[in-house]
Amino acid sequence: MYEPIDQTFFQAPVLELSRNLIGQYIVHEQPPGSSVPYLVARIVETEAYQGPIDRAAHSFSNQPTKRTEVMFKEAGLVYTYQMHTHILMNVVSGAVGVPHGVLIRAAEPIEGFEQMQMNRGEKIQMKDWTNGPGKLTKALGITMKYYGHHWSEKPLFISEGPEVKEIETGPRVGIGNTGEAVDYPWRFFEKGSKYVSKYR
DNA sequence: AGAGGGATGGTCT
DNA sequence: GACCATCCCTCTA
Numbered sequence A: 001m002y003e004p005i006d007q008t009f010f011q012a013p014v015l016e017l018s019r020n021l022i023g024q025y026i027v028h029e030q031p032p033g034s035s036v037p038y039l040v041a042r043i044v045e046t047e048a049y050q051g052p053i054d055r056a057a058h059s060f061s062n063q064p065t066k067r068t069e070v071m072f073k074e075a076g077l078v079y080t081y082q083m084h085t086h087i088l089m090n091v092v093s094g095a096v097g098v099p100h101g102v103l104i105r106a107a108e109p110i111e112g113f114e115q116m117q118m119n120r121g122e123k124i125q126m127k128d129w130t131n132g133p134g135k136l137t138k139a140l141g142i143t144m145k146y147y148g149h150h151w152s153e154k155p156l157f158i159s160e161g162p163e164v165k166e167i168e169t170g171p172r173v174g175i176g177n178t179g180e181a182v183d184y185p186w187r188f189f190e191k192g193s194k195y196v197s198k199y200r
Numbered sequence B: 001a002g003a004g005g006g007a008t009g010g011t012c013t
Numbered sequence C: 001g002a003c004c005a006t007c008c009c010t011c012t013a
Helices: A007-011 A014-021 A113-120 A133-140 A179-183
Strands: A025-029 A038-050 A078-083 A086-093 A100-111 A156-159 A167-170 A187-190
Touching: A007 A014, A007 A086, A014 A038, A014 A086, A014 A100, A014 A187, A025 A100, A038 A133, A078 A133, A086 A133, A100 A113, A100 A133, A100 A187, A113 A133
Parallel strands: none
Antiparallel strands: A025 A038, A025 A156, A038 A100, A038 A187, A078 A086, A086 A100, A167 A187
C-alpha cells in the first residue's frame, strides 16, 4: 500500500525539494516477524543545506570527506551522520558534484505506534517521539547502515502523502557562528503542526 | 597522533 | 535555562 516515490522527485533544486518533502511519508519496512510491517511518519519540517555557498553546510569546503562524500553523489541518496549521541538523516540533493542536502528535522507518527514507543522509551510522550531530527531517527529505527541507500528503494523510502495546506519558512535551527548563513530562511515546516521541533 | 567540537536530547534546577 | 553524555569526524601538525 505504501509505494516508493519516483526517483525524479529528488531532482528538483534543493529549496524546492525541501518544500516538496513536507507532507510526504517516510516508510521504514520492518524485518519479517516484527510486531508491525512498517513504521511510517509524515514529514512536517525540513532544512536545506547548500554546500559551497552555505557556511552552515557540512559540505561547505566543497571537498568530499569520509563523512560527506555521499552528498557529492546523485540526488535521492541517504546522508546519515552522527551528532553527539544521535543519528540525523538527510536527502542528498543537487546534481552530481554539487553537495546539497535536505535535513529531515521532524515528522508526525502515522503507523507503528507501539514500536515507536518502544524505540523511544516508555517515559516519552507521543508528541515527543518524532519532533526533532535525532528523535525521529530513533523512533523509526534508522541507523548509519542506511548511509548511501536510495530514498526511493525499500526498505526505507519516501512515499507520497496528502497535500499540505500551508508551509512556513524561517531561519535554520542550531547553526550558530556561521556568519551570514544563520539568517537564511531555508527551514520549511507545516503551519500549526504540533510535531515541529521548535518555534522561534 | 591528538585536540576540538558539533544540523541534539534528556534531565535537573 | 544550564549541564553534559559520548561518538567520531575534521583539521592541524
